[in-house]
Amino acid sequence: WASEIQSIRTFGTDSETQQIQEEVARRLRRLRTDAEATFEYHLLNGIQGKVLDPKNGAMVIDYFTEFAITPAAEVNFDLANASPTSGALRKACQALIESVEDTLGGLSTGAVQLRAECGSAFFADLVAHKEVRATYLNTAAAADLRSRVSDEVSFGGINFRRYRGNAAFGVPVDKAFFYPEGVEGLFEIYYAPADTFETVNTLGLPLYARSIPDRDRDEWVRLEIESNPLPICTRPQVLRSARRV
Incomplete structure (x- = not known):
């Protein structure tokens, strides 16, 4: 929200207000940390031969079953x-x-x-x-x-x-x-592109970051990251x- 950066000054200065870009970068780092925890979750399940849904732990793919092993x-x-x-x-x-x-x-x-x-x-x-x-x-x-x-x-x-x-x-x-x-080649991870028109039919990247502004009142910007991995x-x-x- 715009109010969250109102009158916040950069450490060590008397007059310069905190740059929006700095706050955006800080929050994106936090989101990336969350994403890295999800990647680690997939790696741990990968050494057990399965893919689980990070949200609820439901089985998505059992590679033993998939390959009849x-x-x-x-x-x-x-x-x-x-x-x-x-x-x-x-x-x-x-x-x-x-x-x-x-x-x-x-x-x-x-x-x-x-x-x-x-x-x-x-x-x-x-x-x-x-x-x-x-x-x-x-x-x-x-x-x-x-x-x-x-x-x-x-x-x-x-x-x-x-x-x-x-x-x-x-x-x-x-x-x-x-x-x-x-x-x-024992463990591979493939990434699908983000669910946007801009990335349709492109090679997937590990992470996509985007900002979604408040186009009605210009009061906030929502930051998102997206990743679509297939371990x-x-x-x-x-x-x-x-x-x-």
Whole structure:
């Protein structure tokens, strides 16, 4: 509204009123931050092989169903065992890597590097596990295990990361989602053009920003951003999930 910038002065000046362009830029940055959260929401669902509606969480596309692929069975990670079998956790990681290698076929010519986005409880039990602690015992990273828990740890050929979600979306506390890194074309995102005459039959952009003025009374300007993404996991058969037990 025009009244919102009335008599507002730029910091450090005595007479110059705040420029409308500066206020527009500030508000557009806030809108862009909201859009980036939506993109992150799509990425998190993408490593699960699905597209959900950000508004209500309804399923839009299940790529396992779309490509007639049966999802791999969820893997149990024995993280709560007070007396785990020696080497069992490392073997579980190796079996997971080999399973993904088999489904990748010739798509990966080198070693497969897996990343896991973990829920908070899964990650906490992982870094507290006897095998993980023994691996880092005599390294510089041991300081992290002795003090504050870090957000990422590498073990058994897998990079585990604690996913810092929020109330709107995140990884369930006792689960982890795995996907191979560095596989070209595994995750794609396509953008449709904005719903305007100006952009009809043009290549879509990640974001469109526009201002809609009050043409009747010239009292306000409404700022909008628009994005029409279609995230795709082209090979959902390489995705894996695990649960702490």
